[in-house]
Amino acid sequence: MSVKAVKIRNVDLKYDEQLVLDDICLDIDEKDFMAIIGPNGGGKSTLLKLILGILKPDSGDVKVFGRDPVKSRKLMGYLPQHINFDPDFPINVFDTVLTGRYHGLFKGYTDKDREAVLKVLDDMEIKDLKDRQISKLSGGQMQRVFIARAIVREPKILIMDEPMASIDPEMQSSFYNLMARLNKKMAIILVSHDVGAVSTNVDKIACLNRKLYYHGDVENSAHGLEEIYHCPIELISHGIPHRILKDH
Amino acid sequence: MLEIFQYPFMQKALVAAVLISVACGVVGSYVVIKRIVSLSGAISHAAFGGVGMGYFLGVNPVLAAIPFSIVSAMAIGGVRQVAKISEDTAIGILWSVGMAIGVIFINLTPGYAPDLFSYLFGSILTVSNSDLLIMLVLDVIIVVVVYIFRREFLAVSFDEEFSSVTGVHALAIYLLLLALVALSVVVLIKAVGVILLIALFTIPAAIAKQYSYNIRNLMILATMLGIILTTTGLVLSYIFDLASGATIVMVLASAFAISYYLNG
Ligand SMILES: Nc1ncnc2c1ncn2[C@@H]1O[C@H](COP(=O)(O)OP(=O)(O)OP(=O)(O)O)[C@@H](O)[C@H]1O
Ligand SMILES: [Mg+2]
Numbered sequence: 008m009s010v011k012a013v014k015i016r017n018v019d020l021k022y023d024e025q026l027v028l029d030d031i032c033l034d035i036d037e038k039d040f041m042a043i044i045g046p047n048g049g050g051k052s053t054l055l056k057l058i059l060g061i062l063k064p065d066s067g068d069v070k071v072f073g074r075d076p077v078k079s080r081k082l083m084g085y086l087p088q089h090i091n092f093d094p095d096f097p098i099n100v101f102d103t104v105l106t107g108r109y110h111g112l113f114k115g116y117t118d119k120d121r122e123a124v125l126k127v128l129d130d131m132e133i134k135d136l137k138d139r140q141i142s143k144l145s146g147g148q149m150q151r152v153f154i155a156r157a158i159v160r161e162p163k164i165l166i167m168d169e170p171m172a173s174i175d176p177e178m179q180s181s182f183y184n185l186m187a188r189l190n191k192k193m194a195i196i197l198v199s200h201d202v203g204a205v206s207t208n209v210d211k212i213a214c215l216n217r218k219l220y221y222h223g224d225v226e227n228s229a230h231g232l233e234e235i236y237h238c239p240i241e242l243i244s245h246g247i248p249h250r251i252l253k254d255h
Numbered sequence: 256m257l258e259i260f261q262y263p264f265m266q267k268a269l270v271a272a273v274l275i276s277v278a279c280g281v282v283g284s285y286v287v288i289k290r291i292v293s294l295s296g297a298i299s300h301a302a303f304g305g306v307g308m309g310y311f312l313g314v315n316p317v318l319a320a321i322p323f324s325i326v327s328a329m330a331i332g333g334v335r336q337v338a339k340i341s342e343d344t345a346i347g348i349l350w351s352v353g354m355a356i357g358v359i360f361i362n363l364t365p366g367y368a369p370d371l372f373s374y375l376f377g378s379i380l381t382v383s384n385s386d387l388l389i390m391l392v393l394d395v396i397i398v399v400v401v402y403i404f405r406r407e408f409l410a411v412s413f414d415e416e417f418s419s420v421t422g423v424h425a426l427a428i429y430l431l432l433l434a435l436v437a438l439s440v441v442v443l444i445k446a447v448g449v450i451l452l453i454a455l456f457t458i459p460a461a462i463a464k465q466y467s468y469n470i471r472n473l474m475i476l477a478t479m480l481g482i483i484l485t486t487t488g489l490v491l492s493y494i495f496d497l498a499s500g501a502t503i504v505m506v507l508a509s510a511f512a513i514s515y516y517l518n519g
Contacts, residue, residue, distance in 0.1 A: 059420055061416060061419070061420070080419075080420055080421070080422055081422055083420060085417060085420045087414075087416060087417060090414055090417070091414075092413055092414055093288055093290065095464065096288055096412075096413055097288060097464060097467055097468050097469055097470050097472075097473050098409070098413060098468070098469070098470070099468055099469065102409075102469070103413070106406075106409070106410045106413065106414075106417070106418070106421065107417075107421065109406065109410060109418070109421040109422060109423060110422075111422060112404075112407070113403070115406070116406070140468040156417070160421070
């Protein structure tokens with residue numbers, strides 16, 4: 008059997024004294040497409056940062072392809088939820104995405120890297136903006152640039168924190184098509200609040216609110232949703248296609 | 256007017272203006288985009304401790320400033336990692352402690368410290384050949400290091416967290432950048448002085464930033480502006496018999512105001 012893409016065992020994490028993640032166990036397979044959902048402050052971004060090795064668990068164990076996350080970083084692509092950067096930082100769209108192809112000290116970017124950048128800019132429909140300074144973009148365009156920067160790496164695990172924030176509906180559907188295509192080659196983990204869109208597009212769901220309430224196939228997730236959002240399932244299922252609430 | 260450049264001290268001052276502008280254009284660009292202006296201010300003031308030590312030990316104060324500025328840069332940059340002291344607090348402490356150490360060393364040194372004032376407020380007209388040589392060597396080191404690590408510096412300045420995910424050793428690169436700031440401080444110390452030099456770090460790059468969307472162009476433009484503006488300041492200070500460091504700073508500030516107005 009092949010090694011798991013991500014293996015999280017009994018992980019606790021505290022900020023100061025506040026327990027933010029409580030005894031999390033989660034496996035992600037090589038070709039999984041998983042959405043992490045849950046209320047604000049539920050610990051979703053924190054969990055992603057554990058997988059990326061940006062944060063260390065207080066107890067428990069995180070492995071990515073069987074190794075310490077920091078050692079597996081070359082295999083990961085990342086879209087942060089927030090990016091703090093100087094609004095008029097002197098960099099254009101193309102160069103921003105190119106930083107996603109970083110190879111290591113003394114190794115420059117190659118023509119292959121530049122081609123890969125143009126390809127993803129095309130996929131994200133922002134090729135015509137490639138020479139634009141990063142601050143002269145709309146919020147949604149900027150989000151597309153950062154999605155492009157995450158996928159340009161051709162990672163083995165693509166990790167995205169609310170990729171659909173400020174993305175228009177048209178791009179949203181082409182985004183999920185692109186994800187389906189990429190999913191043939193990589194595991195994808197994304198955080199989303201759009202339960203409807205997620206449930207029609209991804210294979211697995213993890214419901215997180217400090218504890219992991221449910222993880223597994225989308226079909227059976229209704230119970231987990233109810234439990235973590237603490238509200239009747241009718242509310243949540245409003246607008247969700249039937250896939251999530253199969254007739255019994 | 257150009258005949259004033261026949262004087263050897265003016266020629267040296269002109270060379271110094273070029274050398275400081277290179278350090279300011281290249282490193283100052285990072286200082287501005289990474290927003291480490293006050294951190295750089297602390298490094299420059301801390302370097303004065305080295306100047307005082309130079310007097311005390313009887314070595315060239317510019318050389319003695321090198322270990323001081325590098326150590327203080329590492330201390331400020333690394334403090335978050337080892338102790339629960341914020342960078343801001345560390346900046347405040349080193350800023351004044353470095354100065355205090357300098358003053359105490361000078362107290363301990365017998366006799367009078369002849370050109371102490373020039374290390375505080377700069378005196379581009381009195382730079383010596385050995386000062387110029389030190390400045391040149393440091394400039395070469397700075398430019399070579401920036402060229403080698405340009406991808407890492409850019410990635411870390413733009414988005415530190417993402418850069419570390421792509422495999423950049425973000426902390427090491429950040430400390431290296433601070434080390435370059437420290438070396439640049441030393442390049443500037445004699446010509447502009449520890450108190451005024453922060454203006455040279457920030458103003459040329461801040462003006463250039465209004466016109467360029469690419470870091471390489473930013474550095475080149477900032478260097479050019481630095482050369483033009485410091486030379487202008489130099490000439491004005493000579494004509495009106497004003498302190499050179501202060502005149503250069505006022506010229507820079509005026510240029511910034513004009514450029515801001517034209518762009519605004
Ligand atoms: N750097 C930090 N220091 C202290 N507490 C933090 C920090 N980052 C997050 N927290 C706390 O940890 C908890 C989980 O935060 P996290 O960002 O993981 O939530 P999230 O599920 O991503 O929420 P959202 O949907 O709002 O993005 C929150 O209660 C938050 O207040
Ligand atoms: Mg979050």
